[in-house]
Amino acid sequence: MNLPRLQVERRLHTSRLMSTLALAVSLLLALLAIGLVFSSLGVDPVYAYRRILRGGFGSLYGLSESLAKAIPLLLTGAGLALAFRARVYNIGAEGQLLLGAIVGGGIALNFGHWPREVLLPVMFLGGFLGGALWAAVPALLKARFRVDEVLTSLMLVYVAGDLVRYLVYGPWRGPEERGFPYSSRFALAAQLPHLEGTRVHYPTLLLALGLALFLYLLLERTKLGYEIRVTGENPAAARYAGMNTDRIIVLVLLLSGGLAGMAGVGEVAGIHARLSPPEGISPGYGFTAIIVAWLARLNPLATILTAFLIGGLLVGGDAIQVALNLPAASIYIFNGMILLFVIAGDVFTRYRLRLELRS
Amino acid sequence: MALPPSPMSVRSWRFRPHTNGRSCEATVPASVSATALAEGLMASASVPPAVLMRGITKRFPGVVANDRIDLEVKEGEIHALLGENGAGKTTLMNILYGIYHPDEGEIRIRGRPVVIRSPQDAIRLGIGMIHQQFRLVPTHTVTENVVLGMKRGILFREREARQQIEALAKNYHLEVDPDARIWQLSAGEQQRVEILKALYRQAQILILDEPTSMLTPGEIEDLLKTLHRMKEEGHTLIFITHKLDEVTAISDRVTVLRQGKVVATLETAKTNERELAQWMVGREVLFRLNRQQAQVGETVLRVENLHVLNDKQLPALKGVSFEVHRGEILGIAGVAGNGQRELVETLIGLRPAVQGAIVLNGQSLTNLPPRARIEAGIACVPGERMTALVPGMSIAENMVLKAYRQSAFGKSGLLDRRAVNDHADRLIAEYAVITPGRDTPVKLLSGGNIQRALLARELSSQPSLLIVASPTSGLDVGATETVWKILLEQRQQGRAILLISEDLEEVMTLSDRVAVLYEGEIMGIVRGEENNLERIGLMMAGALRLPREEWV
Incomplete structure (x- = not known):
């Protein structure tokens, strides 16, 4: 009868310090848990972490690779932060990214003779529209028929993947690729310039930084952003105040889809210079961006930091896969654990646990 | 001269049928x-x-x-x-x-x-x-x-x-x-x-x-x-x-x-x-509010033969008709669940009318969206206060929940933070909302202060019609008194007020006329005077229906 009891109580208010602390502790616990996984695979976790850090941030090369991976994560993550703020759970950014790659790639393959100053902006615009179009399906289903956007947007990821596969195995397969499922290489005008000696396609980076700032200002300093925040926090109050919540749901889905689509353009025009099967275009940036947005506490400006951090972990993860002969899936375990712990940690910012020692 | 009935008498009536x-x-x-x-x-x-x-x-x-x-x-x-x-x-x-x-x-x-x-x-x-x-x-x-x-x-x-x-x-x-x-x-x-x-x-x-x-x-x-x-x-x-x-x-x-x-x-x-x-x-409870003679003016709201369905698609309102005039409080009395919530939602545009008309200052609002009705001059403090607020957002941001579209709060799509803050400071001072500051999230305020803030916001737009539902439920005596005083002041200034409340004492204290809602129908409209109490009680129980020509 004298066992201590654990009581869960709702917090009245969450301070900023509290939520930062919860985030830090969650990350630490996630690393501990992942350490257990490493141990079970026979790898010294401390050594593994050191390798990850060194791989992602320990050299100029590592940093540049982290930055290159941060670009699609930032573009997609900032858009998702916006959508999540309106409590619209767009889980299908990966598919929207692939659609952006298709449209951007299609333009690159067909209009390679255009001057670069025209071609590249048109590709990004097309990628935005492609991603937005893909997000329009769950958006309209949600706004018209109240269909859960989590399901529809996620399912469309697989459709998008098959669409890419169909194109690179079929009509868009490059004749000179000797049967491999690749499109022809893009014309030079359709390829993004890099920082000297790296894979950092800086036009996309600048675009991503600008858009993250833009979305932050949109949320905090405009009437539309106010409507988005009210819709997310209390949709009943939004409707009561005469806001068109359906319009806002559609808008944030289109915007987040469009940004993911631009990320897809960045990948094909900045890294691969061709279309390839979906796994080749994106190793799951659209899903990893969910972690980026969540770690940033759904603040688009903070995604700049978290995208770089996660980008570094991806690079470090690649490094240890090779160096320690770990299975390729370990990096997904890594990412999954981090998201799990961060979201679970959120609970403690809203509730407090109390240990009761008396009976 | 409508004397305010003593709450006691209301209470003792309520149990008269069951003296057993x-x-x-x-x-x-x-x-x-x-x-x-x-x-x-x-x-x-x-x-x-x-x-x-x-x-x-x-x-x-x-x-x-x-x-x-x-x-x-x-x-x-x-x-x-x-x-x-x-x-x-x-x-x-x-x-x-x-x-x-x-x-x-x-x-x-x-x-x-x-x-x-x-x-x-x-x-x-x-x-x-x-x-x-x-x-x-x-x-x-x-x-x-x-x-x-x-x-x-x-x-x-x-x-x-x-x-x-x-x-x-x-x-x-x-x-x-x-x-x-x-x-x-x-x-x-x-x-x-x-x-x-x-x-x-x-x-x-x-x-x-x-x-x-x-x-x-x-x-x-x-x-x-x-x-x-x-x-x-x-x-x-x-x-x-x-x-x-x-x-x-x-x-x-x-x-x-x-x-x-x-x-x-x-x-x-x-x-x-x-x-x-x-x-x-802990003190003398029976505050008697001085309800002066109403200076009733022209018709502000006319509701005619309104039919509305509830969430289960069953009839919630069956041909409701009434009018609210400038400078009067029309009370809608009735036991909870007789169509009150649906009535409020229909008036502010959150629930479609199946049949009937809603006319404000001669302009038909029937089935216009909520925003058009806000702009036409309907303000509303709903019974469930938290549906009219964003609990996690600051008082300042909550004070512009409806007004933010106006150019006073920023031009070309931008939100002017300073204007928002000034607006909040003004309302906090005018309505004596007790809060550490305008940046405090509203969920940290007490019930009475939340209600003050809500009234402040809704009245700040100078609406032609104020709808208030159960305005004092959950409030202590002091806060109740404040809310009642605000409502009577507004009436004195010529505001048209529609009061929907399950609290008969409240309805009788404030209303110039009382309409009784029973199973989605208005059973009758009488003056809010103490000698009508018995008839109101019978109508609330569905035992009396006044013929239309006897409505006031």
């Missing part, structure tokens, strides 16, 4: 004559009390909900727990039922010290609780709900359970069809299922949390019959209420709570409503 309830006063044993304290000592010496709570303290972040509370409930009595909203009654009973755990204090059931860790523990000790919000599974039958959670082997012996339930229902006058599904039942019937649930679990001590709040007068009468029957059968009842007439009508003894403390334990037969009211609020 007063017979219980005679059942108080003659031996109960010493003071409550001495009584308690005597009782504990002979028959231990059914419930003894001593020094119970429960703290929540920022408040002491229960402060060293002593409560003694004798075996076989009906004990009223009286107090205003927030006095700590429900918290105390949730402790007794094992939902909360006290920070300090001890509980004895029939003299035996106990630790109640969960409702299961409470049920094992023979304690049952009827919550204000029923805990039933809507799609299940009555029988299934009653036996839910009872571990009696793996098979569900439905026929046996049904027979037991029918026997219980018959013995305690709890008429309800054991095969009906919960969603098909009225609030009163659902409450009967809750009581059956407790009886089926062999509860000897039954806690009822404001059991009359959702009931029609007829259902209240039935409930009282059941309670008396339970007393006859030897059950001990604890009856949470904030209504004085209920205390005097059915309880043997009453414990009064104020701000988390016990202020008095009295024998009901030896006290009266006035004395109880003073104990409850």
Whole structure:
């Protein structure tokens, strides 16, 4: 009868310090848990972490690779932060990214003779529209028929993947690729310039930084952003105040889809210079961006930091896969654990646990 | 000249149909004559009390909900727990039922010290609780709900359970069809299922949390019959209420709570409503508001033959018609659930009208979206306050929830933070909202301050029509007075106000005219004068319908 009891109580208010602390502790616990996984695979976790850090941030090369991976994560993550703020759970950014790659790639393959100053902006615009179009399906289903956007947007990821596969195995397969499922290489005008000696396609980076700032200002300093925040926090109050919540749901889905689509353009025009099967275009940036947005506490400006951090972990993860002969899936375990712990940690910012020692 | 009726008279009316309830006063044993304290000592010496709570303290972040509370409930009595909203009654009973755990204090059931860790523990000790919000599974039958959670082997012996339930229902006058599904039942019937649930679990001590709040007068009468029957059968009842007439009508003894403390334990037969009211609020409660002659002007709102469906697509309003004029308060009285919520939602555009017309200042609003109605001059403080607020956002941002579109708060799509802040500061000062600052999230404000802030926001747009629903529910006496004063001031300034409230006292205090809503229909519209009280009561119970030409 004298066992201590654990009581869960709702917090009245969450301070900023509290939520930062919860985030830090969650990350630490996630690393501990992942350490257990490493141990079970026979790898010294401390050594593994050191390798990850060194791989992602320990050299100029590592940093540049982290930055290159941060670009699609930032573009997609900032858009998702916006959508999540309106409590619209767009889980299908990966598919929207692939659609952006298709449209951007299609333009690159067909209009390679255009001057670069025209071609590249048109590709990004097309990628935005492609991603937005893909997000329009769950958006309209949600706004018209109240269909859960989590399901529809996620399912469309697989459709998008098959669409890419169909194109690179079929009509868009490059004749000179000797049967491999690749499109022809893009014309030079359709390829993004890099920082000297790296894979950092800086036009996309600048675009991503600008858009993250833009979305932050949109949320905090405009009437539309106010409507988005009210819709997310209390949709009943939004409707009561005469806001068109359906319009806002559609808008944030289109915007987040469009940004993911631009990320897809960045990948094909900045890294691969061709279309390839979906796994080749994106190793799951659209899903990893969910972690980026969540770690940033759904603040688009903070995604700049978290995208770089996660980008570094991806690079470090690649490094240890090779160096320690770990299975390729370990990096997904890594990412999954981090998201799990961060979201679970959120609970403690809203509730407090109390240990009761008396009976 | 419309004299404000004394709230007392309203209260005493409310229970007049069930004066049989007063017979219980005679059942108080003659031996109960010493003071409550001495009584308690005597009782504990002979028959231990059914419930003894001593020094119970429960703290929540920022408040002491229960402060060293002593409560003694004798075996076989009906004990009223009286107090205003927030006095700590429900918290105390949730402790007794094992939902909360006290920070300090001890509980004895029939003299035996106990630790109640969960409702299961409470049920094992023979304690049952009827919550204000029923805990039933809507799609299940009555029988299934009653036996839910009872571990009696793996098979569900439905026929046996049904027979037991029918026997219980018959013995305690709890008429309800054991095969009906919960969603098909009225609030009163659902409450009967809750009581059956407790009886089926062999509860000897039954806690009822404001059991009359959702009931029609007829259902209240039935409930009282059941309670008396339970007393006859030897059950001990604890009856949470904030209504004085209920205390005097059915309880043997009453414990009064104020701000988390016990202020008095009295024998009901030896006290009266006035004395109880003073104990409850700690000062003279009967504030008489000066309602001056209305300067009624032109028609502001005209509602004609309005038909509306509820969430289940069943008719909620069936041909409702009324008008509200400048400078008057039209009160809509009625027991909760007779179409009030649907009426408010339809007027502000959140629910479509199937048929009929809504006309504001000559402009037809029927089926225009909410925004168009806000711009046409309708303001609304809904009954569920949190649907009109964003709890996690600051007061400043909440104060512009409707007005943010105006160019005063930023041009070309931008939000001018400084204008938003100035607006909030102005309203906070004008309406004396108590808050650490405009950046405080509204969820941290007290109920009274939230209501002030809401009224401030809604009135800041200078609306032609203000709709207020249950504006003082959950507020303490001081906050209630403030809200009432604000509404009467607005009326004096010529505002048209539509007041929808289940609190008859409130309707009678404020309204120039009173329309009674019963099962989606207006039963009649009369002047808000005390001598109409009886007719209003009959209309609320559906027993009187005034012909249209007699409406005022």
